Amino acid sequence: METIPKHTPILFIGAGPTTIGACYRLRDLKYEDYFVIEAGDQFGGLSRSYLDDKGFTWDLGGHVQFSHYKEFDNAMDEALETEGWLHHQRESWVWIQDQFVPYPFQYNFHLLSKDTIHNCLEGLKNRSNERNPNHFKDWLHQQFGKGLCDLFMFPYNFKVWAHPPELMNHEWISERVATIDISRIEENIKTHKLDVSWGPNATFRFPSVGGTGQIWKNLGKKIIQNRVSFNTKVVNISAKFKVATLSNGQQISFDKIFSTMPIDKLCKMIEDEDFAKVAQQSKSLPHSSTHVIGIGLKGQPSKELAGKCWMYFPEDHSPYYRITLFSQYSPKNVPNPDENFSLMLEVSESPHKPVSKSLIEECINALLKDKLIESKEQIVSKWSTRLEYGYPVPGLGRTEIIKDCHEKLQSYDIYSRGRFGHWHYEVSNQDHSFMQGHEWVDMIFNNKKEVTLWNK
Numbered sequence: 001m002e003t004i005p006k007h008t009p010i011l012f013i014g015a016g017p018t019t020i021g022a023c024y025r026l027r028d029l030k031y032e033d034y035f036v037i038e039a040g041d042q043f044g045g046l047s048r049s050y051l052d053d054k055g056f057t058w059d060l061g062g063h064v065q066f067s068h069y070k071e072f073d074n075a076m077d078e079a080l081e082t083e084g085w086l087h088h089q090r091e092s093w094v095w096i097q098d099q100f101v102p103y104p105f106q107y108n109f110h111l112l113s114k115d116t117i118h119n120c121l122e123g124l125k126n127r128s129n130e131r132n133p134n135h136f137k138d139w140l141h142q143q144f145g146k147g148l149c150d151l152f153m154f155p156y157n158f159k160v161w162a163h164p165p166e167l168m169n170h171e172w173i174s175e176r177v178a179t180i181d182i183s184r185i186e187e188n189i190k191t192h193k194l195d196v197s198w199g200p201n202a203t204f205r206f207p208s209v210g211g212t213g214q215i216w217k218n219l220g221k222k223i224i225q226n227r228v229s230f231n232t233k234v235v236n237i238s239a240k241f242k243v244a245t246l247s248n249g250q251q252i253s254f255d256k257i258f259s260t261m262p263i264d265k266l267c268k269m270i271e272d273e274d275f276a277k278v279a280q281q282s283k284s285l286p287h288s289s290t291h292v293i294g295i296g297l298k299g300q301p302s303k304e305l306a307g308k309c310w311m312y313f314p315e316d317h318s319p320y321y322r323i324t325l326f327s328q329y330s331p332k333n334v335p336n337p338d339e340n341f342s343l344m345l346e347v348s349e350s351p352h353k354p355v356s357k358s359l360i361e362e363c364i365n366a367l368l369k370d371k372l373i374e375s376k377e378q379i380v381s382k383w384s385t386r387l388e389y390g391y392p393v394p395g396l397g398r399t400e401i402i403k404d405c406h407e408k409l410q411s412y413d414i415y416s417r418g419r420f421g422h423w424h425y426e427v428s429n430q431d432h433s434f435m436q437g438h439e440w441v442d443m444i445f446n447n448k449k450e451v452t453l454w455n456k
């Protein structure tokens with residue numbers, strides 16, 4: 001085990017993509033005077049991967065890279081050699097009314113029954129002209145109309161977020177989605193065109209061995225090296241005295257903290273009275289938990305399933321909202337690609353949407369009903385985990401709460417960044433997280449603006 005220093009100028013909490021992004025930039029600046037405390041036993045955080053005892057590899061939910069940054073791409077090139085990557089088209093589908101419809105759903109519902117097409121089109125034509133949503137539910141309604149909302153948008157979004165859409169804001173999505181083009185939809189209905197979201201440029205790359213976790217393991221080892229202590233938690237912080245207490249009882253003093261743990265837990269563990277208000281405020285930030293269920297199978301995917309990357313499931317009978325055909329991402333994700341394939345299921349949970357005690361059995365029954373597997377006898381491995389913090393739900397008032405927390409924390413040289421450190425879903429993928437770390441270093445050392453943080 002690495003010796004933990006008594007003092008460090010920068011104390012990092014967590015060794016996931018956000019911290020690795022910061023340390024990557026620190027390496028450019030030839031700055032090594034920092035230390036990382038990580039509760040888990042490996043680099044990568046939510047972007048870790050696991051090998052189960054039957055030889056199947058699993059990510060913590062389908063991880064696809066949608067990089068928007070040169071710096072992130074360079075880091076990926078460094079993480080794995082060229083031959084360490086496989087390239088795929090992003091083929092995503094919706095399973096509804098016993099058939100697959102290409103994503104985006106709103107441009108392809110013409111594959112469904114006449115009644116369904118009629119309802120969706122009527123809903124779109126009869127949308128009110130108002131464009132002043134109070135929350136996400138209003139926004140969906142104003143954008144897509146009643147037919148599409150009842151059929152897909154409402155049930156699907158509840159399954160993903162595990163929160164009613166009227167408790168969510170709409171800012172996270174409204175600036176990013178193009179207004180709907182009814183003439184394009186009508187043309188698709190007339191010509192029966194499959195209007196797909198993938199094409200020659202919609203590709204992603206995935207590690208050939210070891211899942212997404214391999215990227216962060218390699219980068220962490222290369223960059224952070226031995227300036228990290230695994231299986232150690234930060235359990236208490238005195239902001240005034242600049243001392244953190246660890247789960248092994250040790251104390252470490254710091255000049256600055258860069259934290260990637262959930263911001264509500266961070267505010268709660270700071271003992272100073274001054275933090276009581278933000279600790280209380282951050283308690284109301286909603287999150288969903290995620291169950292990841294890996295089903296390792298004998299045989300090959302059906303003709304219908306083969307070639308697909310991931311699929312969305314809006315209907316009630318299935319607990320899962322998304323399934324990834326994970327063996328499609330790399331043949332090495334299964335013990336023997338000639339004999340096996342694998343499906344990775346994601347199920348959300350929250351107090352608004354509890355899950356059943358027999359979740360795995362329910363999932364398997366739904367896989368049979370959805371014709372994704374032929375029989376239970378095909379199953380050779382069942383792997384599962386529950387992530388308490390899965391999705392940072394964009395609740396009402398979220399931005400103001402986060403601003404208040406940042407202001408208080410930063411007044412004591414404590415910076416909270418990353419998927420749950422900043423709690424902004426729209427900038428919480430691996431590339432955003434990595435860049436939040438990278439840009440923080442440039443803000444501290446070079447006085448530059450952090451642009452990813454507020455998506456501006």
Ligand SMILES: Cc1cc2nc3c(=O)[nH]c(=O)nc-3n(C[C@H](O)[C@H](O)[C@H](O)COP(=O)(O)OP(=O)(O)OC[C@H]3O[C@@H](n4cnc5c(N)ncnc54)[C@H](O)[C@@H]3O)c2cc1C
Binds near residue numbers: 013261290346389391
């Ligand atoms: C179901 C799911 C699907 C996803 N799909 C995608 C995708 O398709 N594409 C994509 O790019 N991204 C995806 N992501 C997001 C990706 O996982 C995150 O962007 C990334 O892992 C965030 O990195 P982070 O460093 O901010 O936080 P995390 O990965 O959460 O890392 C934080 C680390 O802090 C540690 N920690 C917490 N508390 C303490 C403590 N008290 N002391 C010490 N250490 C502590 C944790 O153990 C953890 O390792 C997905 C995430 C989930 C859950």
